[in-house]
Amino acid sequence: ESENWECSANNSSYLVERQLVNTTDVLHYLPDDVHPNDWILNTHYDMIKKQFGGWNNLNQSNKLVYFNNKGFHSSAAYLNALNNARLRAKMKGNNNVDGYGITTYTEPMKMTNQEILKQSILQHVADYTLALFMLASISFVPSSTIVYLIQERLNEEKLVLNSMNVGPL
Numbered sequence: 718e719s720e721n722w723e724c725s726a727n728n729s730s731y732l733v734e735r736q737l738v739n740t741t742d743v744l745h746y747l748p749d750d751v752h753p754n755d756w757i758l759n760t761h762y763d764m765i766k767k768q769f770g771g772w773n774n775l776n777q778s779n780k781l782v783y784f785n786n787k788g789f790h791s792s793a794a795y796l797n798a799l800n801n802a803r804l805r806a807k808m809k810g811n812n813n814v815d816g817y818g819i820t821t822y823t824e825p826m827k828m829t830n831q832e833i834l835k836q837s838i839l840q841h842v843a844d845y846t847l848a849l850f851m852l853a854s855i856s857f858v859p860s861s862t863i864v865y866l867i868q869e870r871l872n873e874e875k876l877v878l879n880s881m882n883v884g885p886l
Contacts, residue, residue: 742798745771753783770795772802789825797821 734746769788773781784791
């Protein structure tokens with residue numbers, strides 16, 4: 718089985734209902750027979766600079782938010798969009814549901830490749846140091862116990878204690 722993704726020959730996953738909402742976002746309504754993961758992977762190249770996330774209503778209490786890490790604001794933006802949709806769905810009796818919403822402010826850290834590389838190297842050094850300390854503690858504690866037992870056997874300390882009728886405390 719191949720580890721690479723291959724787009725399906727079925728192009729029906731590309732034809733989904735769309736709606737432009739008042740926030741200038743385009744909502745794609747996926748039918749029940751199209752899985753969001755398949756649709757995202759099949760439309761990846763068509764929407765590479767246009768789509769950075771979405772959400773899926775699994776059931777009444779479980780929602781799922783998809784986001785692309787390359788869009789710096791995408792995680793907060795799509796979670797906010799889901800919460801706004803939930804808020805407006807609860808206000809169906811109100812005539813002015815568009816006047817209500819949750820505003821989210823986000824300031825992502827833009828890091829250069831040099832900063833990411835430096836951070837990655839520091840993380841690797843910390844990981845290897847922790848692994849070295851764990852190896853030392855796991856190997857030296859049992860070995861010191863074994864050295865004590867061998868030394869006791871060589872010096873015949875237990876034999877001396879038994880001959881003097883000294884038992885364990």
